[in-house]
Amino acid sequence: MSLYTKILTKSLWVFHVSVSPCNNCDIEILDLITPAYDIERFGIKLVGSVRHADVLLCTGVVNHKVAPRLRQLYEQAAKPIFVVGIGTCTVGGATFKKSYNRAGAPLDKIIPVDAFIPGCPPKPEAMIDGLVKLIGTLT
Amino acid sequence: MVIDSLKFLFYLLIFPGFLFVTVFGLIVDWVDRKVTARVQFRQGPPLLQNFYDVFKLLGKEVILIKDSPYFLFIIAPIIAFATVLMSSTLVGAAFFWEMGIGGDLLFIVYLMAIYSVAMIIGASSTGNIYSSIGASREMKMVLSDDLAFILVLLVPIIQSGYKINFHQIIGFQETNGMIIGSASGIIAFIIGIICIQAKMGLRPFDIAEAETEIVEGTLMEYSGPLLALWKLCHFMMYVFLPMLLVILFWGGFHFTSFGSIIGGIGKYLLIVVVMILIRNTNPRVRIDSALKFFWRYASPLAFIAVILAILGV
Ligand code: SF4
Numbered sequence: 001m002s003l004y005t006k007i008l009t010k011s012l013w014v015f016h017v018s019v020s021p022c023n024n025c026d027i028e029i030l031d032l033i034t035p036a037y038d039i040e041r042f043g044i045k046l047v048g049s050v051r052h053a054d055v056l057l058c059t060g061v062v063n064h065k066v067a068p069r070l071r072q073l074y075e076q077a078a079k080p081i082f083v084v085g086i087g088t089c090t091v092g093g094a095t096f097k098k099s100y101n102r103a104g105a106p107l108d109k110i111i112p113v114d115a116f117i118p119g120c121p122p123k124p125e126a127m128i129d130g131l132v133k134l135i136g137t138l139t
Numbered sequence: 140m141v142i143d144s145l146k147f148l149f150y151l152l153i154f155p156g157f158l159f160v161t162v163f164g165l166i167v168d169w170v171d172r173k174v175t176a177r178v179q180f181r182q183g184p185p186l187l188q189n190f191y192d193v194f195k196l197l198g199k200e201v202i203l204i205k206d207s208p209y210f211l212f213i214i215a216p217i218i219a220f221a222t223v224l225m226s227s228t229l230v231g232a233a234f235f236w237e238m239g240i241g242g243d244l245l246f247i248v249y250l251m252a253i254y255s256v257a258m259i260i261g262a263s264s265t266g267n268i269y270s271s272i273g274a275s276r277e278m279k280m281v282l283s284d285d286l287a288f289i290l291v292l293l294v295p296i297i298q299s300g301y302k303i304n305f306h307q308i309i310g311f312q313e314t315n316g317m318i319i320g321s322a323s324g325i326i327a328f329i330i331g332i333i334c335i336q337a338k339m340g341l342r343p344f345d346i347a348e349a350e351t352e353i354v355e356g357t358l359m360e361y362s363g364p365l366l367a368l369w370k371l372c373h374f375m376m377y378v379f380l381p382m383l384l385v386i387l388f389w390g391g392f393h394f395t396s397f398g399s400i401i402g403g404i405g406k407y408l409l410i411v412v413v414m415i416l417i418r419n420t421n422p423r424v425r426i427d428s429a430l431k432f433f434w435r436y437a438s439p440l441a442f443i444a445v446i447l448a449i450l451g452v
Pocket of ligand 1: 021022023024025059060061086087088089090093094095096119120121122
């Protein structure tokens with residue numbers, strides 16, 4: 001592990017990509033920055049522009065309309081970039097499993113994924129755990 | 140001659156200049172984040188968080204936009220960094236050693252203007268719609284706060300008998316008492332804190348880089364080292380703008396005794412904490428209300444302060 005990755009794991013800026021979820025996972029992500037969970041203590045910050053991001057938090061079952069946009073977003077991000085799939089949707093489709101409009105489940109049909117955090121929606125604790133595991137795989 | 144130039148290089152690169160201001164600025168911004176976190180009953184980031192952030196940004200990829208004048212895109216943060224570095228060296232030298240070149244204050248006013256112009260150029264060169272909105276808002280912010288800021292700077296100039304050098308203003312305050320003690324001084328000082336808030340783009344006036352609304356506006360397209368330069372500019376302004384107020388209104392800083400060193404740092408920290416509290420207790424205003432605030436209330440008040448200063452109150 002190089003010094004750079006070591007520092008990188010202490011300052012992960014996350015960008016929230018909402019690719020056709022039921023909106024429940026998104027609300028749980030916002031819980032992460034509330035005082036109760038406060039992920040700023042690990043240096044994780046929610047940023048508004050994909051150019052600043054180190055991690056893409058993707059929620060939802062990727063449908064045919066957003067799949068090209070997700071790919072575009074991934075290409076627009078400054079490398080190194082990591083992708084985390086939040087919720088069972090990104091793994092197996094969850095509620096939308098039988099939907100005709102399902103382009104990417106699992107998410108890594110579309111873009112390379114570094115970690116999945118299943119749950120419908122996952123608890124904030126589970127997400128923190130997942131992010132810590134992501135850091136563990138990097139170092 | 141050689142010794143002299145080495146000395147100036149030392150000033151620029153190490154003590155009141157680059158190294159000191161960046162390190163100190165990163166720590167002051169950590170204080171900002173920590174106090175913000177405590178105000179919201181959070182724990183906040185660790186002490187070295189800003190160092191990690193900047194180091195990480197330095198190693199990331201820079202993305203240039205294909206059909207844009209990316210020469211301007213690259214040169215804008217460099218110009219901004221150079222101007223901020225120059226002004227902070229100037230203010231730092233006056234703050235710690237009471238040194239200065241002739242006409243320091245005028246120089247600072249122009250350097251601050253160049254900083255804003257660089258930000259406008261950098262943001263509008265991207266062609267991104269949010270960046271353009273940010274650039275136009277930055278332009279309006281310059282229009283609104285510059286008049287008040289210059290009027291505020293006029294008060295110590297007039298009170299000290301038309302001196303524009305920092306050490307002369309500090310020297311005047313040593314013999315005649317602090318400028319903040321007079322009626323015009325206290326009005327100008329309070330408006331000065333608000334102007335600094337606007338110049339740095341802190342909360343009530345973070346209109347140009349509203350994160351939740353136009354996704355960091357002016358900084359949106361920047362990534363990697365160029366973004367790190369913009370962030371460093373912001374941190375360095377946290378250091379030298381409050382110092383400027385301490386020098387102009389509050390008697391500066393002296394190395395003479397232990398008490399005066401603590402006093403000087405205390406004055407600086409007090410201004411910073413006031414700024415952080417203003418930042419945390421006020422929501423963002425609309426651009427037209429910011430303009431109205433500065434043109435209808437702050438500038439006339441600062442003008443009254445100037446008149447009071449001419450009358451000698
Ligand atoms: S995983 Fe569940 S909660 Fe999350 S977006 Fe899918 S259906 Fe909604």
